Amino acid sequence: MSKPQTWQDVPPGTVAWGASALSVETGLWRSMRPVFDYDRCISCLKCWVQCPDMSVKTDDSGRVCDINLFFCKGCGVCASICPVGAISMCPEADFTDESAEHGENPGDVGAHVK
Amino acid sequence: MGKINLKELTKKQNPMTEGHRMCPGCGAPTAVRQALMAIDDPVVVVGATGCLEVSTTVYPYSAWRVPFMHVAFENAGAGISGIETAYRVLKKRGKTEKNIKFIAFGGDGGTYDIGLQSLSGALERGHDFTYICYNNQGYMNTGAQRSSATPINANATTSPAGAYMSGKLQRAKNLTEIVAAHNIPYVAQTTLHDPVDLISKVKRAVETPGPAFVNVLVPCPLFWKIKPCDQVKVCKLAADTRFWPVYEVIEGKYVLSYKPLKNLPIEDFLSVQGRYSHLFRKGSERMDLIAQAQADIDTEWRKLLQKTENYTC
Amino acid sequence: MLNNKSKIMTSGNLAFAEAMRQINPDVVAAYPITPSTEIPVKFAEFVADGKVDSEYIAVESEHSAITACVGASVAGGRVMTASSANGVALMHEIFPIASAFRAPIVFGLVNRSLGAPVNIHCDHSDSMPERDSGWIQIYCEDAQEVYDSVLLAVRLAEHKDVLTPVFVCQDGFITSHCYEPVEFLSDEAVRNFVGERTPQLPLLDVDNPVSYGSFTMSEYYFEIKRNQMEGMNNVLRVYGEISKELAVQTGREYQPIDSYRAEDADYLIIIMSSAAGVVKDVVDEMRENGIKAGCLRIRFFRPFPRDELVKIAAGKRGIAVLDRSASIGGTAPLASEVKSALYDLTDHVPVQEYIFGLGGRDFYPADAEKVFRTMIHSDYSSNVRYIGLLDKDDKNGQN
Numbered sequence: 001m002s003k004p005q006t007w008q009d010v011p012p013g014t015v016a017w018g019a020s021a022l023s024v025e026t027g028l029w030r031s032m033r034p035v036f037d038y039d040r041c042i043s044c045l046k047c048w049v050q051c052p053d054m055s056v057k058t059d060d061s062g063r064v065c066d067i068n069l070f071f072c073k074g075c076g077v078c079a080s081i082c083p084v085g086a087i088s089m090c091p092e093a094d095f096t097d098e099s100a101e102h103g104e105n106p107g108d109v110g111a112h113v114k
Numbered sequence: 115m116g117k118i119n120l121k122e123l124t125k126k127q128n129p130m131t132e133g134h135r136m137c138p139g140c141g142a143p144t145a146v147r148q149a150l151m152a153i154d155d156p157v158v159v160v161g162a163t164g165c166l167e168v169s170t171t172v173y174p175y176s177a178w179r180v181p182f183m184h185v186a187f188e189n190a191g192a193g194i195s196g197i198e199t200a201y202r203v204l205k206k207r208g209k210t211e212k213n214i215k216f217i218a219f220g221g222d223g224g225t226y227d228i229g230l231q232s233l234s235g236a237l238e239r240g241h242d243f244t245y246i247c248y249n250n251q252g253y254m255n256t257g258a259q260r261s262s263a264t265p266i267n268a269n270a271t272t273s274p275a276g277a278y279m280s281g282k283l284q285r286a287k288n289l290t291e292i293v294a295a296h297n298i299p300y301v302a303q304t305t306l307h308d309p310v311d312l313i314s315k316v317k318r319a320v321e322t323p324g325p326a327f328v329n330v331l332v333p334c335p336l337f338w339k340i341k342p343c344d345q346v347k348v349c350k351l352a353a354d355t356r357f358w359p360v361y362e363v364i365e366g367k368y369v370l371s372y373k374p375l376k377n378l379p380i381e382d383f384l385s386v387q388g389r390y391s392h393l394f395r396k397g398s399e400r401m402d403l404i405a406q407a408q409a410d411i412d413t414e415w416r417k418l419l420q421k422t423e424n425y426t427c
Numbered sequence: 428m429l430n431n432k433s434k435i436m437t438s439g440n441l442a443f444a445e446a447m448r449q450i451n452p453d454v455v456a457a458y459p460i461t462p463s464t465e466i467p468v469k470f471a472e473f474v475a476d477g478k479v480d481s482e483y484i485a486v487e488s489e490h491s492a493i494t495a496c497v498g499a500s501v502a503g504g505r506v507m508t509a510s511s512a513n514g515v516a517l518m519h520e521i522f523p524i525a526s527a528f529r530a531p532i533v534f535g536l537v538n539r540s541l542g543a544p545v546n547i548h549c550d551h552s553d554s555m556p557e558r559d560s561g562w563i564q565i566y567c568e569d570a571q572e573v574y575d576s577v578l579l580a581v582r583l584a585e586h587k588d589v590l591t592p593v594f595v596c597q598d599g600f601i602t603s604h605c606y607e608p609v610e611f612l613s614d615e616a617v618r619n620f621v622g623e624r625t626p627q628l629p630l631l632d633v634d635n636p637v638s639y640g641s642f643t644m645s646e647y648y649f650e651i652k653r654n655q656m657e658g659m660n661n662v663l664r665v666y667g668e669i670s671k672e673l674a675v676q677t678g679r680e681y682q683p684i685d686s687y688r689a690e691d692a693d694y695l696i697i698i699m700s701s702a703a704g705v706v707k708d709v710v711d712e713m714r715e716n717g718i719k720a721g722c723l724r725i726r727f728f729r730p731f732p733r734d735e736l737v738k739i740a741a742g743k744r745g746i747a748v749l750d751r752s753a754s755i756g757g758t759a760p761l762a763s764e765v766k767s768a769l770y771d772l773t774d775h776v777p778v779q780e781y782i783f784g785l786g787g788r789d790f791y792p793a794d795a796e797k798v799f800r801t802m803i804h805s806d807y808s809s810n811v812r813y814i815g816l817l818d819k820d821d822k823n824g825q826n
Contacts, residue, residue: 004646004647004650005650006650007649007650007651007653007654007657008654010647010650010651010654011628011637012529012590012627012628012654013501013527013528013529013590013627013628013639014173014527014528014639014640014641014643014651015628015637015638015639016171016173016174016175016176016637016638016641017174017176017636017637017638018176018178018179018180018181018182018635018636018637018638019131019176019177019178019179019636020174020175020176021131021132021133021134021170021172021175021176021177022131022132022133023133023175024133024135024175025133026132026133026134026135029138045120045121045124046309048120048124049120049123049148049151049309050144050306050309050345050346051144052136052138052139052140052141052142052143052144052147052345053132053134053138053143054128054130054131054132054147055132058124060125061121062120062121062122062124062125068132070132071132071133073138073139074138075138075139075342075343075345076138076139076341076342076343077139077144077342077343077345077346079343080343080344080345080346080347081346081347089343104175106135106172156633157633158502158630158631158633160498167642168642171638171640171641171642172641172642172644173641173642173643173644173647174641174647176637176638176641178636178638179636180633180636181630181631181632181633181636181637181638182630182636182637182638182639183498183501183630183638183639183640184638184639184640184641185494185497185498185521185524185640186494186520186521186524188490189490189491189494189521191491192456192486192490192491192492192494192495192498193494193495193497193498194498195456195484195486195491195495195498196454196456196484196494196495196496196497196498196499196500196502196506197498197499197501197502197630197631199454199456199482199484199495199498199499199504200453200454200482200498200499200500200502200503200504200506200631201502201631202482203453203454203480203481203482203504204453204502204503204504204631206480207453207480209503210631212631212633214631214633231487231488231491232487232488232490232491232494234487235486235487235488235491238487239484239485239486
């Protein structure tokens with residue numbers, strides 16, 4: 001998606017396609033990660049509604065169930081406002097043994113730069 | 115106006131997507147996603163140049179699930195006017211049947227200053243749109259230059275706190291009052307202290323026919339010099355110290371939305387932000403400026419209460 | 428379709444407005460400024476009387492006018508507007524945005540001098556600074572041509588291979604306000620000719636959301652601009668087709684360059700807009716006196732019809748280019764384009780640059796005759812000469 005196209009192929013009119021940012025892995029910015037204690041969670045949804053990156057996932061019944069690590073930037077707002085202390089911020093370095101599907105790096109601007 | 119049910123809202127897709135490039139803990143995307151949360155109709159969004167616009171549309175990525183247009187810095191009002199007018203004509207001529215809502219987003223830069231004229235024109239002409247100002251009190255995208263929304267005494271890079279000057283020397287302009295003077299059907303001022311408040315205000319704004327305006331105070335952690343995680347806490351302080359009154363003007367009637375239980379002193383709001391740290395520097399404290407700021411807040415609060423007390427709510 | 432034409436005495440502004448009425452665009456957002464004011468005012472009358480069902484936005488500045496036009500056009504509507512002079516200058520920021528968005532706006536630019544000093548009369552200093560904006564520029568000699576050009580401009584701008592906004596220029600007061608007979612097609616003929624707009628990637632297509640005007644880094648910008656340029660590169664080809672189509676109905680076909688007795692001429696004056704009328708009269712007189720004079724009236728300034736010019740200009744004994752604006756510190760716009768186009772000619776043709784008519788200064792037949800005579804005497808200067816300028820150093824009253 002980030003690879004620049006030839007002038008004949010670029011979309012006309014400066015247009016970018018809607019919702020194309022969904023492939024950008026802003027989670028790569030994270031240095032702290034929120035960790036949820038679901039036993040404490042009262043599902044007040046404060047974390048869900050205040051997350052600047054819409055990274056608190058809810059299930060079908062509207063209960064908080066997960067963090068979207070692809071996008072979560074680790075800002076810590078959720079941990080800060082949780083009324084029951086169900087969220088703690090832990091260093092991202094503690095989780096380096098994970099393997100995951102990666103998306104576009106928000107730091108890349110064009111493949112041909114390299 | 116239906117009551118806001120957060121659980122119901124978790125099922126809806128937001129017009130703004132994840133993957134935007136705004137700073138961690140920025141108040142603007144929080145405000146925008148909350149604002150758009152309760153709108154059921156399709157929306158078309160215009161963004162003035164600023165943090166929101168730049169960070170949601172870094173080519174070729176767009177964090178807008180809905181049609182979006184950015185023209186320039188000073189003309190979100192005119193841009194949305196053109197789109198809304200084309201919609202009305204095309205609908206009249208049978209070329210579209212959908213019910214579409216029109217939202218313009220501008221920062222305080224593109225709204226209070228360079229964009230004031232085009233906002234005023236759009237309001238005066240009565241277009242059916244909602245203008246939401248995400249007000250972080252400075253031209254943050256270019257490195258925190260002062261705007262007319264920057265509060266007095268705040269440090270900004272074009273009104274810095276230096277050896278001879280204590281930050282911005284002028285009081286912030288009251289744009290919400292300027293907009294209210296246009297006699298539009300709905301004006302509101304709020305912040306991130308209470309999501310249900312913000313969501314219901316924007317819902318009301320969008321559902322009100324004609325022009326509507328919502329001024330949302332949002333922190334910029336980088337330049338207010340607060341921790342990103344304190345975003346919401348600082349907004350609560352803004353409301354609780356009455357630094358940023360939360361109210362509505364509905365058909366000219368002033369309604370206070372939030373009356374703080376305890377009137378916290380302005381110092382509580384100023385002292386947690388690095389942009390005011392020069393007022394608290396040991397040995398060169400500026401208690402006089404803080405006292406003046408408190409007096410200003412008390413005066414403005416009284417004036418606002420008087421406007422609300424003239425009517426029974 | 429050939430019936431129901433009408434011929435009435437009218438002005439350039441009113442002819443433009445009448446074309447707008449017949450086209451019945453979706454949105455007109457305009458702000459008044461002399462000498463184009465009549466266009467939005469006349470159109471507002473049409474709206475108030477229900478003669479059109481367009482929406483008219485009485486914006487609060489020209490900058491907002493062009494912005495609202497861009498919004499309406501990108502939304503999918505057919506959009507028209509008009510302005511002049513400092514109003515055009517105020518819109519300057521937005522013109523490149525409109526063309527980059529491929530918004531097919533048709534714009535009545537009634538040429539008037541840019542301040543300072545404030546002057547309401549005609550020269551081309553308002554449209555020339557916009558020559559890099561990515562907009563098509565058509566310069567009309569008279570009100571008839573204005574009317575015909577508006578119809579052509581709508582089709583040209585909206586053509587899928589062009590998708591570029593158009594300035595239809597006319598001389599302020601001289602063309603915009605003076606009355607002449609103009610032949611109008613019937614409302615139905617115009618409707619059939621302009622048809623309906625099929626917008627490309629409109630904002631109101633909420634099922635296919637797109638974002639216009641992204642923040643674009645260096646790795647992407649150049650290709651996007653080159654892509655835009657291709658629209659302009661297709662203009663003359665597309666224009667040829669559209670022009671032939673309209674000529675069937677009007678009997679008038681305008682070439683990118685209006686060539687008046689130029690093919691076999693020895694000496695040419697190259698000029699734009701209404702002043703060409705004066706030159707053409709002088710050409711006829713000189714021809715009667717055995718001098719092979721000719722006139723080239725450049726109609727399309729953007730895209731500049733370089734190939735057409737080179738074909739006609741090759742082999743001429745002398746050319747004089749008369750600019751109605753200056754590029755202070757450099758070569759005047761028309762002269763610059765002409766000299767650049769002629770640079771590759773194997774046989775050099777001498778070109779004399781002139782500036783005339785600034786701030787509405789009148790241009791007389793005697794001026795044109797003097798230009799020809801100067802060429803006949805092989806009197807060329809590498810410096811620009813001024814026509815009708817009071818100059819202390821000038822013994823005979825003219826440079």
